[in-house]
Amino acid sequence: MKIAINCAFLQPKGGGIKEYIVNLVKSLSVVAPDNQYMIYVLKDFKDYAEECLKGCDVTIKTIPFKTGSSFNKIVRSLNEGRFWRKEEKKEKWDLFHSPFFHAPRLDSTPLLITVHDLRFVKYPETYDKLRAIFLKHAVKRSVKQADKIISISDFTKRELMDAYQIDSAKITTILEAINPDDFSSMNSAKEAPSEINGSKFILTVGHLEPRKNYNRLIEAFRKMKGEHPELEDYKLVIVGKKGCYYKDTLKLIDENPDVVYMNFVSHEILVWLYRNASLFVFPSLYEGFGFPPLEAAALGVPSVVSNVSSIPEVCGKNVIYFDPYSIDSIAENLSKPLLDEEERKRLVEKLPEMVNSFSWKRNAEETVEVYKSFTRR
Numbered sequence: 001m002k003i004a005i006n007c008a009f010l011q012p013k014g015g016g017i018k019e020y021i022v023n024l025v026k027s028l029s030v031v032a033p034d035n036q037y038m039i040y041v042l043k044d045f046k047d048y049a050e051e052c053l054k055g056c057d058v059t060i061k062t063i064p065f066k067t068g069s070s071f072n073k074i075v076r077s078l079n080e081g082r083f084w085r086k087e088e089k090k091e092k093w094d095l096f097h098s099p100f101f102h103a104p105r106l107d108s109t110p111l112l113i114t115v116h117d118l119r120f121v122k123y124p125e126t127y128d129k130l131r132a133i134f135l136k137h138a139v140k141r142s143v144k145q146a147d148k149i150i151s152i153s154d155f156t157k158r159e160l161m162d163a164y165q166i167d168s169a170k171i172t173t174i175l176e177a178i179n180p181d182d183f184s185s186m187n188s189a190k191e192a193p194s195e196i197n198g199s200k201f202i203l204t205v206g207h208l209e210p211r212k213n214y215n216r217l218i219e220a221f222r223k224m225k226g227e228h229p230e231l232e233d234y235k236l237v238i239v240g241k242k243g244c245y246y247k248d249t250l251k252l253i254d255e256n257p258d259v260v261y262m263n264f265v266s267h268e269i270l271v272w273l274y275r276n277a278s279l280f281v282f283p284s285l286y287e288g289f290g291f292p293p294l295e296a297a298a299l300g301v302p303s304v305v306s307n308v309s310s311i312p313e314v315c316g317k318n319v320i321y322f323d324p325y326s327i328d329s330i331a332e333n334l335s336k337p338l339l340d341e342e343e344r345k346r347l348v349e350k351l352p353e354m355v356n357s358f359s360w361k362r363n364a365e366e367t368v369e370v371y372k373s374f375t376r377r
Helices: 013-033 045-051 068-090 129-145 154-164 214-227 247-253 267-276 292-298 311-315 329-338 341-356 360-373
Strands: 002-006 036-042 058-063 095-098 111-115 149-151 172-175 201-205 235-239 259-263 279-282 303-306 320-322
Touching: 002 068, 013 036, 013 360, 036 045, 045 058, 058 068, 068 111, 095 360, 111 129, 149 154, 149 214, 149 360, 154 172, 172 201, 201 214, 201 267, 201 292, 214 235, 214 329, 235 267, 247 259, 267 292, 279 292, 279 329, 292 303, 292 311, 292 341, 303 311, 303 329, 320 329, 329 341
Parallel strands: 002 036, 002 095, 036 058, 095 111, 111 149, 149 172, 201 235, 201 279, 235 259, 279 303, 303 320
Antiparallel strands: none
């Protein structure tokens, strides 16, 4: 099959979608090398894409538009139609795969899209207004237009079915993964960040925004320390860029000297923090998949996590859960593996199983099965 993959998000700040694209394409070229993969990237990131996909047997082509502001991205998306239709006619693809939740209008090529979450529906404030409006219309059109859809969790699949009244047979859940090699002691910084100062600490990772639920976490952390003087030495370390509506969270951090906010950190520092944390906590209210508990597990650190959205699907029976809307529940469960050594040992023993439940090879193999289904129609 000749398969076109729209890799416009294969760029340094492409976030989780960039990681999905890179890992998927690398794995596809290994598990199904007989296919011809045409990888389309923005022209100003061609060199970056070539570096990311070094060694992959793929053809990299450029989309003749540059990245830019949200407004420019929307204009670009609206003007790309002519390019894609011309390319479709020239290359005669067997399948077009958009590894994110909107796609160009095509004349006849079957369309597959991957949907990571519906955050723009549930939390539109996490996008600027123009982007949110664009996504509202573009995603609805693309979901209806797509012949098949990949969702990255059953949670996202249910959301798609509810939001767009889609038949479940049209959607295949294919779980994502992490690269354990990226989260190993070999990639760790050699020295502790100055903010830690040799303290024992609990770690959490994610942008500062309301859906990450840091305000309740900080209150619960303070409650836990008040109820358990033996945990008085612990700090709470928050790592993540400022997202939206973060000022109340920063104010709470400033009022609590045992809460350390580190903003964005390098990968080496992040690995050091995971590796040296006593516990990882994930209080998020909404995740399409949720990588951080897996990243912590790869470095031998147990997690206490929210019991909503996709998080139970990812973490299974390998963590301790709490109600993220209840400060009491967060505080109570946060203290358990810190006070009960047997409970902590039980959790640590489950971590390899948790990490090994997911792999990019399996993701690619299941994606190839979806590709094959187009030839059987």
